[in-house]
Amino acid sequence: MTDNRRPAHRLEGSSLKGKVAVVTGASRGIGAAIAEALAEEGCRLVLAARSVDRLEEVAAYLTRRHGNAVLTIPTDIGDESQARNLIERAADQFGAVDILVNNAGVGIYGAVDELRLDDLRHVFEVNFFGPMAAMQEAVRVMRQNGGGTIVNVSSIVGKFPQPLGGGYTATKFALQGASGAARAELKRDNIDVVLICPGLTDTEFSEHSRISVPGAEHRQGERHSLGQGIEPERVGRRTVTAIKRGEREVYITLFDRALVWTAVHLPALFHWALIYVTRYRRRLFEAEAEDSSSQ
Numbered sequence: 001m002t003d004n005r006r007p008a009h010r011l012e013g014s015s016l017k018g019k020v021a022v023v024t025g026a027s028r029g030i031g032a033a034i035a036e037a038l039a040e041e042g043c044r045l046v047l048a049a050r051s052v053d054r055l056e057e058v059a060a061y062l063t064r065r066h067g068n069a070v071l072t073i074p075t076d077i078g079d080e081s082q083a084r085n086l087i088e089r090a091a092d093q094f095g096a097v098d099i100l101v102n103n104a105g106v107g108i109y110g111a112v113d114e115l116r117l118d119d120l121r122h123v124f125e126v127n128f129f130g131p132m133a134a135m136q137e138a139v140r141v142m143r144q145n146g147g148g149t150i151v152n153v154s155s156i157v158g159k160f161p162q163p164l165g166g167g168y169t170a171t172k173f174a175l176q177g178a179s180g181a182a183r184a185e186l187k188r189d190n191i192d193v194v195l196i197c198p199g200l201t202d203t204e205f206s207e208h209s210r211i212s213v214p215g216a217e218h219r220q221g222e223r224h225s226l227g228q229g230i231e232p233e234r235v236g237r238r239t240v241t242a243i244k245r246g247e248r249e250v251y252i253t254l255f256d257r258a259l260v261w262t263a264v265h266l267p268a269l270f271h272w273a274l275i276y277v278t279r280y281r282r283r284l285f286e287a288e289a290e291d292s293s294s295q
């Protein structure tokens, strides 16, 4: 895989101190970790999510520990007007938006032939249309201020399909497509677009994912991931490095990079492996459906 680091960047080697960073999905998990990594750099922060209490907790912790100015803006990013309003309010409050981290996201489990399309539309609103609206508003503000960085948090499954996660995968493929185009389009505006592709990370993501598997809906809120994953703090620190370097696309672990390499360069082998993963995951949900009917 080629090294995608660009040699020169406005922020490279320089400090992020005082930069205004908007982080969506900052109430927990990867978003909270990215917010803390940016706080350590001395950024002024605007944190967004729906859970007001958890958002306030993160904000209070960051102010206590790092002394940063932190504004919380309760936002449902899947609502276009709220997504646009978030950026507007951030710019009004701090006079700039230098960094936008589109991190908020939700998963959906279900086979492609069974997914309820209303569920899928909701996930697209949160994972794709919300980030698009925030990105459009942020570009407007960044242009006025001479540049900035947009970070879109995708996933390794934005690079290859995830069995029983095809709907989620599709949202991340879409985000990647828009990010790549925007990176080229916005170069003349001195705006970097950085795609972060984490693999399995130890957060509440699976518990909050929608279940669109007939007979298994009642398992909503339980953990369904295939393992534990890495600490979100690692994603947070790596994201800050990527912002400073203006990187195009970032993997967090060598294992993630190797998986994506295999998917791209050995597609037949990868497809064969996916068939086994499909069987395993299908059995997981079928077993869950059976468990509940016997209770």
Ligand SMILES: NC(=O)c1ccc[n+]([C@@H]2O[C@H](COP(=O)([O-])OP(=O)(O)OC[C@H]3O[C@@H](n4cnc5c(N)ncnc54)[C@H](OP(=O)(O)O)[C@@H]3O)[C@@H](O)[C@H]2O)c1
Residues within 6 Å of the ligand: 024, 025, 026, 027, 028, 029, 030, 031, 048, 049, 050, 051, 052, 054, 075, 076, 077, 078, 103, 104, 105, 106, 107, 126, 153, 154, 155, 156, 197, 198, 199, 200, 201, 202, 203, 204, 205, 206, 208, 229
């Ligand atoms: N965990 C993984 O294994 C993994 C791997 C690759 C990529 N990712 C990606 O990383 C990002 C963060 O996920 P995570 O693992 O940290 O999951 P998480 O613990 O479930 O956190 C998701 C965050 O998004 C927010 N969010 C969800 N729906 C929202 C909405 N409609 N409006 C505003 N905020 C919303 C949540 O806050 P509220 O509920 O308070 O709104 C929360 O802060 C996602 O984009 C995910 O796709 C995760």
